Amino acid sequence: MWGMSLRHAILGLLVDRPASGYDLMKRFDLALARVWPAAQSQLYTELNQLADDKLIEVIATGARGRKLYALTDSGLAELRRWLVETEPRRERRNDELLRVFFLGVLNHQQAIGYLRKLEADASTNSAQLTALDASITWDDDSLSIYGRLVMEFGHRLHAMRRNWARWAIEQLETPGHHRASQPEADAHDA
């Protein structure tokens, strides 16, 4: 009972307006996909638990069994408590970076190829984010104000990833830059 950011993401999305599970699913895909992705099954399960805990409540039912959920007072209180009283957990796992450690088992070309892929991936992410940014109509409401901060983080992150990958490729391509020699990195090759 100490991580559980999904519940709080749901509470946060319900602050402005009530929504059904299906509505939230779309908002997760649109706004939160890059920060806190959620599977459909997980969402519906969590909604039922939140309702059991009285942090949200069904305020209307519509066609096809649609249930419209709204935040309760204790739900809003819980969201605030989470924000001010709990420490965010920083996710350290990074598969892309883990692999870099072990690039020595590949030959020089393959190692550089891997880094080039990282660079390309960062560029793609950058472009996607720019497109997403352009597609959003930013208002003056609080979700927009803070959403813009999050967006900027994304831009900087991907720019950093791209620049780092370029720098790393350069390091490998100009041996002896930092160190005298790189005695045949291909030595291990299959």
Next chain:
Amino acid sequence: MWGMSLRHAILGLLVDRPASGYDLMKRFDLALARVWPAAQSQLYTELNQLADDKLIEVIATGARGRKLYALTDSGLAELRRWLVETEPRRERRNDELLRVFFLGVLNHQQAIGYLRKLEADASTNSAQLTALDASITWDDDSLSIYGRLVMEFGHRLHAMRRNWARWAIEQLETPGHHRASQPEADAHDA
């Protein structure tokens, strides 16, 4: 059977030299803690599975039930396969950033306080990494060569996080000017 970076992290650490579970535990804490942390229990469980799958093998047993593991040929092959044939999964979840979306439910002071904490945290991480960097004796072996690349990523990441937090605080402190991003290049390049 599609994520499982832990197994590959273990295989990677066994490339240079054989090691016991206990040795690996320390290497995880030292070198990989910031990229792929692993709990002790998970490590020992995974070692037994890797041995069952013949990707590693016990080459000696010592005092206190110590088992020295070494990479097998198929273990090295599997490590290479993972590196060249599988896509790294990019972890998108970011609790720190998720919270930024919902800062609107707090008052202005609290919101700024949260960002200040992020800035302080980034500075701390930066300093810790610098200390770690200084404590390492970098050689010419491949783990050092690629380890330096990983280290540089860390430096850039934390610098970026700190700069972003400062920028974000400035945004909130000077209301009315919602200018577009002006990424003041993370002039960190060599």
Next chain:
DNA sequence: TGAACCATGTAAACAGTTACATGATTAA
């Protein structure tokens, strides 16, 4: 003799993913 370290394991709980399953409503 006790603290610090070496060394390995099991079990339960939790979070997240993937697959399965069902059916209503709307619009071409």
Next chain:
DNA sequence: TTAATCATGTAACTGTTTACATGGTTCA
């Protein structure tokens, strides 16, 4: 009528964390 979309749910599985559990060895 058929495809797309709306709408909700369950089950099995994987990976991770936390807690529990045991005991040997070294050194002050």
